[in-house]
Amino acid sequence: MSGNQDMSQQRRSQGPTLRFTKMHGLGNDFMVVDAISQPFRLRPEMIRELANRNFGIGFDQLLVVEPPGLPDVDFRYRIFNADGSEVEQCGNGARCFARFVRDQRLTNKKVIRVQTAKGVIELRAGREGMVTVNMGIPEFNPPAIPFAADRRKDVYTVDVDGQTVELSAVSMGNPHGVLLVDNVDTAPVETLGPLLERHPRFPARANIGFLQILDRSHARLRVFERGSGETLACGSGACAAVVVGCVRGLLDARVEVELRGGKLVIEWQGEGSPVMMEGPATSVFEGQLRLPGDSGGRRRKSGRPHKQRS
Ligand SMILES: N[C@H](CCC[C@H](N)C(=O)O)C(=O)O
Numbered sequence: 001m002s003g004n005q006d007m008s009q010q011r012r013s014q015g016p017t018l019r020f021t022k023m024h025g026l027g028n029d030f031m032v033v034d035a036i037s038q039p040f041r042l043r044p045e046m047i048r049e050l051a052n053r054n055f056g057i058g059f060d061q062l063l064v065v066e067p068p069g070l071p072d073v074d075f076r077y078r079i080f081n082a083d084g085s086e087v088e089q090c091g092n093g094a095r096c097f098a099r100f101v102r103d104q105r106l107t108n109k110k111v112i113r114v115q116t117a118k119g120v121i122e123l124r125a126g127r128e129g130m131v132t133v134n135m136g137i138p139e140f141n142p143p144a145i146p147f148a149a150d151r152r153k154d155v156y157t158v159d160v161d162g163q164t165v166e167l168s169a170v171s172m173g174n175p176h177g178v179l180l181v182d183n184v185d186t187a188p189v190e191t192l193g194p195l196l197e198r199h200p201r202f203p204a205r206a207n208i209g210f211l212q213i214l215d216r217s218h219a220r221l222r223v224f225e226r227g228s229g230e231t232l233a234c235g236s237g238a239c240a241a242v243v244v245g246c247v248r249g250l251l252d253a254r255v256e257v258e259l260r261g262g263k264l265v266i267e268w269q270g271e272g273s274p275v276m277m278e279g280p281a282t283s284v285f286e287g288q289l290r291l292p293g294d295s296g297g298r299r300r301k302s303g304r305p306h307k308q309r310s
Pocket of ligand 1: 028060061079081087088089090091092093174175207225226227228231233234235236237
């Protein structure tokens with residue numbers, strides 16, 4: 001589908017129908033697809049078209065539910081940004097994932113273990129659509145983020161756009177850069193966000209958080225997300241910001257993070273321990289669309305099912 005064609009023009013080529021649910025976590029919005037009960041395979045250019053808010057469905061990320069690839073997990077959780085890139089982690093998406101698999105009766109468990117591209121995370125469904133996620137243990141070692149530095153530091157200086165900025169770097173399974181700002185409302189998100197997202201010192205690109213600390217247990221945050229631009233909320237970004245604030249001695253173990261779309265509660269007991277995130281998951285509508293004839297769950301030429309990545 002070329003860039004200027006919209007979904008309606010594609011309806012003539014009668015491909016498979018795809019059922020999906022539109023969801024969001026504090027306004028960070030998702031197309032969620034059950035790829036267990038329906039065949040599913042989308043190329044990056046198709047994901048970009050579907051993510052388009054004028055010609056497609058419109059979303060920050062596509063979340064895909066697949067059968068587990070490991071013995072001790074319930075599902076596999078794949079995440080694609082609006083630019084079609086597949087990534088390792090999505091915190092707001094994890095909460096919506098937990099709500100989706102229960103709403104769709106794919107499980108009745110309250111504690112759900114899901115395999116992501118970077119490990120296993122645990123989701124716990126609570127009351128009134130609230131979900132708590134064990135987001136795993138943050139990683140500060142530069143090669144593991146990845147971030148180009150000869151050794152780990154709490155604060156790095158990075159040359160960008162003719163200036164030198166101070167930022168911290170951490171992985172929540174996905175890479176994050178975090179800058180401290182006086183006021184998120186006036187922070188240079190639109191200018192520095194895209195430049196740092198693609199900065200050479202982040203060889204896999206990065207999500208860039210702008211953190212305003214109000215006191216030791218309250219903060220405000222805006223995030224320019226890798227592959228999606230600024231979103232109304234970023235769960236892994238809130239986790240990254242809190243652990244950075246803790247390591248720099250500026251935040252306590254339990255922090256309420258105010259994002260443009262609402263509030264998350266983040267808890268972290270220090271190095272080596274996992275980050276816990278609690279927040280809402282909202283289901284907006286269910287839909288279905290006709291995919292172009294050359295997409296969907298067509299089996300590989302050899303007739304074997306689409307290879308499950310390990
Ligand atoms: N843009 C992110 C993925 C989505 C993260 C965000 N939506 C969240 O809630 O954690 C990345 O490329 O690593």
